[in-house]
Amino acid sequence: MSREKLPFVLMRGGTSKGVFLKEEDVPSDRAKLTDLLLDLFGSPDRRQIDGLGGADKLTSKAAIIGPPSRGGTDVDYLFGQVGTVRPEVDYNLNCGNLTAAVGVYAIEEGFVAPVEGTTVVRVHTVNTNRVVRVEVPVKQGRPVTVGNAQIGGVPGTGAPISLDFAEAVGSITGTLLPTGNVLDLLDVPGVGHVEASIVDGPNLAVYVHHSSLGMSGVESPDEIDSNEELKARMDAIRKVVAYRCGLREYWDSRLAPSTPMLIVLSGPQSYRTCTQSDLVAAESFDLVVRQYASGSASKTLAGTLTATTGVACRLPGSLPHRLIAANDARRGGTTLTFGHPSGVINVDADLESAGFKVRRLVVIRTARRLAEGSAFLKRPF
Structure with a gap:
C-alpha cells in the first residue's frame, strides 16, 4: 500500500540542521530512498520552496536512524546530503555535526536507554562503516539541551555534547594517508x-x-x-x-x-x-x-x-x-x-x-529537537 505521509523529526546538530527519519519508515533501496528524499526536501530547487529543505547545504541534510547492524554499537545512522539545485543525494560522506543530534535522537526515541548524568551512544555511521562515540548529558531521563557551550555559527548556548572520532579515521579510503605521503x-x-x-x-x-x-x-x-x-x-x-x-x-x-x-x-x-x-x-x-x-x-x-x-x-x-x-x-x-x-x-x-x-579526537557540539510531525509527499512511495 502506498503512503503519502511520512513521520519526521527536525533536529539541529552543531551548525547543521537535518530531517530525521526512522529506517523502518523509508525504502531500503537507495534509488527509491533518493527519490523520496528529493521529494521530501523539495529538490531540485535553490529555495526548496516546496519541501522541508533549508536552501543551504548545511540545512539540506537527512539522517536515517535504525537499530544497530554492527556489533558494539547502539544505533545505525545513514546520512544523506540532499542536493539543492541538482537532483541527487550524496551518501559518500558523513556529517559530524548531525552526529551530535543522532545521540540526542537515539535517547529520545528509545534506541538507547538513558543513563543519568552522561549517556554514551556508540553511533555506527553506515555511510563510512565507522563508529563515533557520542556523550550526551542527561537529567531525569532526558537529554539536556540547556547549557553554557557556545559554538561559532549557532546563536546562544547549549549543553555540550562530546563527539570522539578516534575510531572513525580512514572513513572514505580505509587509510589515514591515501597516497602514503603527508605532503x-x-x-x-x-x-x-x-x-x-x-x-x-x-x-x-x-x-x-x-x-x-x-x-x-x-x-x-x-x-x-x-x-x-x-x-x-x-x-x-x-x-x-x-x-x-x-x-x-x-x-x-x-x-x-x-x-x-x-x-x-x-x-x-x-x-x-x-x-x-x-x-x-x-x-x-x-x-x-x-x-x-x-x-x-x-x-x-x-x-x-x-x-x-x-x-x-x-x-x-x-x-x-x-x-x-x-x-x-x-x-x-x-x-x-x-x-x-x-x-x-x-x-x-x-x-x-x-x-x-x-x-x-574530540569535538564539542550542541544539539536539540526543533520540530516533529508528518510530511506530505507529492509522490506516494
Missing part, C-alpha cells in the same frame, strides 16, 4: 603544480595553502561562490585527488561530488564572520580554514573535517602541521582552534607518533 605535489590541469596534504580522517580532505589559489585566505563564502574561475580551480584540484584516491567512478557519476573536501588554509589573520560580521581576532585561533565541496563554500567547518584537520595538524611534515607549528608550541596541550567563516571551532587531537595511532 604531495599535485600536477593539476589548468592550475599547475600544487602542494597538498591528503588526509582521510572522519572525512577525506585535501589541504592547500591559500597562495596556491591566489586567495587571501579569509574570503567569505559569498566571495568564493561568486568567483567561478576560482571554483573551477578548486574543483580541478579535487578531481585530481579523487582520481588518485580511487574515487574516479564516484566523481564521474556525480554532478556535484561532495568528496574529497577541499580545505584552504592560512596562518592566523583577523577577519569578520559571514553571519553577524563579528570580529574573529587572529590571536584566538591556530589556523584559518575555508571549506569547499559540491559546488559551493561552506559557512562553517564540518565537525568531521574539524576532526580530520586536528589529525592533519599532528602529522609532522604535513601542510597543516607546518602552519600551526609556531602556535602549537606556544599554546601547548592537545586542543587546536580553527577559524571558519562563522566563528571558531575546537578539537582535542591526540595521536601516538608511532604509526599515527589516534588516541583521542
Whole structure:
C-alpha cells in the first residue's frame, strides 16, 4: 500500500540542521530512498520552496536512524546530503555535526536507554562503516539541551555534547594517508603544480595553502561562490585527488561530488564572520580554514573535517602541521582552534607518533529537537 505521509523529526546538530527519519519508515533501496528524499526536501530547487529543505547545504541534510547492524554499537545512522539545485543525494560522506543530534535522537526515541548524568551512544555511521562515540548529558531521563557551550555559527548556548572520532579515521579510503605521503605535489590541469596534504580522517580532505589559489585566505563564502574561475580551480584540484584516491567512478557519476573536501588554509589573520560580521581576532585561533565541496563554500567547518584537520595538524611534515607549528608550541596541550567563516571551532587531537595511532579526537557540539510531525509527499512511495 502506498503512503503519502511520512513521520519526521527536525533536529539541529552543531551548525547543521537535518530531517530525521526512522529506517523502518523509508525504502531500503537507495534509488527509491533518493527519490523520496528529493521529494521530501523539495529538490531540485535553490529555495526548496516546496519541501522541508533549508536552501543551504548545511540545512539540506537527512539522517536515517535504525537499530544497530554492527556489533558494539547502539544505533545505525545513514546520512544523506540532499542536493539543492541538482537532483541527487550524496551518501559518500558523513556529517559530524548531525552526529551530535543522532545521540540526542537515539535517547529520545528509545534506541538507547538513558543513563543519568552522561549517556554514551556508540553511533555506527553506515555511510563510512565507522563508529563515533557520542556523550550526551542527561537529567531525569532526558537529554539536556540547556547549557553554557557556545559554538561559532549557532546563536546562544547549549549543553555540550562530546563527539570522539578516534575510531572513525580512514572513513572514505580505509587509510589515514591515501597516497602514503603527508605532503604531495599535485600536477593539476589548468592550475599547475600544487602542494597538498591528503588526509582521510572522519572525512577525506585535501589541504592547500591559500597562495596556491591566489586567495587571501579569509574570503567569505559569498566571495568564493561568486568567483567561478576560482571554483573551477578548486574543483580541478579535487578531481585530481579523487582520481588518485580511487574515487574516479564516484566523481564521474556525480554532478556535484561532495568528496574529497577541499580545505584552504592560512596562518592566523583577523577577519569578520559571514553571519553577524563579528570580529574573529587572529590571536584566538591556530589556523584559518575555508571549506569547499559540491559546488559551493561552506559557512562553517564540518565537525568531521574539524576532526580530520586536528589529525592533519599532528602529522609532522604535513601542510597543516607546518602552519600551526609556531602556535602549537606556544599554546601547548592537545586542543587546536580553527577559524571558519562563522566563528571558531575546537578539537582535542591526540595521536601516538608511532604509526599515527589516534588516541583521542574530540569535538564539542550542541544539539536539540526543533520540530516533529508528518510530511506530505507529492509522490506516494
